[in-house]
Amino acid sequence: MTMEIVGRGFLARNLRPIADRHPRTVVLAAGVSCAHGTSAHDFAREADLLRETADRCRATGSRLVFFSTAATGMYGGVAGLGREDGAVVPCTPYGAHKFGLERRLRESGAEHLILRLGHLVGARAPAHQLVPALLRQLARGVVRVERGAARDLIDVTDTVTVVDRLLERGVHGETVNVVSGHAVPVSDIVDHLEERLGLSARREYYGEGRQYGVSVEKLTRLVPETALLGFSPTYYRQVLDACLDPLRCPAALPAAS
Structure with a gap:
């Protein structure tokens, strides 16, 4: 018996190699993944999927892993570092949606693990995610950056x-x-991409983004091996460099259109 992965997207594909290691586990890697999403229909569909999956896990005694968010939608309104046991006032519809689903899962009676994720980067990431979107804009010569x-x-x-x-x-x-x-400031991310790709794009600034920070105290206590992953103020550079590695991601830079 292997871990059941609900979903076929970016994260689900990357989780498949560890499926054989975790029987009696169901991973919900489906649902709303776009932080700008505001569709009531999509939110309701994910809520229904979570309820159905939690009911099934409770009945079978399986552990359910649910992916929430640690982005600005969850922690952008928090003073100081965002902590798992701290007060949270979601500041976007997406953040409020995920926060609400966390509560429903806790109340479901199913054995569970809630993981609030940062911004995932990797090969074949969805087009709406930050790095693919920036790469397309760089290819076109104009990048929009939220102040x-x-x-x-x-x-x-x-x-x-x-997760493993x-x-x-x-x-x-x-x-x-x-x-x-x-x-990391998005402007610094753009700087590094330009340097690595040998490009220079005009920047169009808009809006006023939120500053936020997220605590990793609990993560490092539960998984001390994170010390070997290189988390630091410059970690984002190795993440971007890996994404741009042609051996790992041969189509990292899309053609302009």
């Missing part, structure tokens, strides 16, 4: 490593931030 916006990037392979360790240790009934702990 003051920052993002905590984490390599999807490092995310899978963390948490499941291996039988962690359940917990909410854990799975992030690097270093939110």
